[in-house]
Amino acid sequence: MGTMPSGKPPASPFTVHDFQLVLLRRMADHNPGLVEDARHALGVSIADMREANRRWQAMVRSPRARAAASRYRSVLGAPETVLTRKVGDLECEAWLWPVTLWPDLRFEALLAPNGSTVWNEWLVRAPEAEGPVLRTLADLTPWSCTVDEVARAFPPARPLEGTAPTRWGLAFTAPDETGVRREVVAEFTWGLLQRLTVR
Incomplete structure (x- = not known):
């Protein structure tokens, strides 16, 4: 016999839009005002931001969680840019994706030489963008x-x-x-x- 439907709608795919909410959720502790402005620009509620973060944490912590590199590709798609970065004597790939909230930045995942482990994941300046002048x-x-x-x-x-x-x-x-x-x-x-x- 087949299983009875649970009545719960299937979860919608986790998107780049959702991932930006995860970034904002972590920043809200330090800069609630900036996060509030960004949230309004994206047209989402605080509840939407919390739900995106909950789903992300569930993905990361699941016993069946895929490797971080695969997870980023599934959520963010193919990287916009792939660069080679030197880490000590090792050559590593850096995958970069655009984030609409910060047009001059890219989200970077720095991969270990094995190609599946992510050593670092953060926002960096886009290769073609000019960075700020920092003097004082x-x-x-x-x-x-x-x-x-x-x-x-x-x-x-x-x-x-x-x-x-x-x-x-x-x-x-x-x-x-x-x-x-x-x-x-x-x-x-x-x-x-x-x-x-x-x-």
Whole structure:
């Protein structure tokens, strides 16, 4: 005998649109105002954002979860760009996808040499886009720059362990508007600057 229908509608496919909500959900702790604006631009509710995050976490944690590289391809499609990046002596592939919320950025998955394990996953500047000019603390505004841009602008920046997955930190010194060098800790979510703590 066949099974009786459960009455539950089948889950809709998880899309690029949903994935952007996952990115926003993680950023809401630091910048609720910016997330609210982005949410309105996408035409979604807080409940939609939470539901997208719940479905993403279920996919990631499922005992039958596919490898991260396969998961990203299934959700985001074929990468817009594939680059080769050097990590020490190893050559790795970086897959880049566009994200409509940040037209000058791309979501990057950095693959291990085995091609299925993802070593890093974050937002980076699009290869053809010009990055911001970062000279003083005033230039370091939320969502304006990525981890690698800040690290290049204020060497030697020291990486810090993030407070949660998808979060990173950098410690460095940078001049304020008066030219006085200050010790700074920058916090990033999915590779995008969220906030500064100036000491």
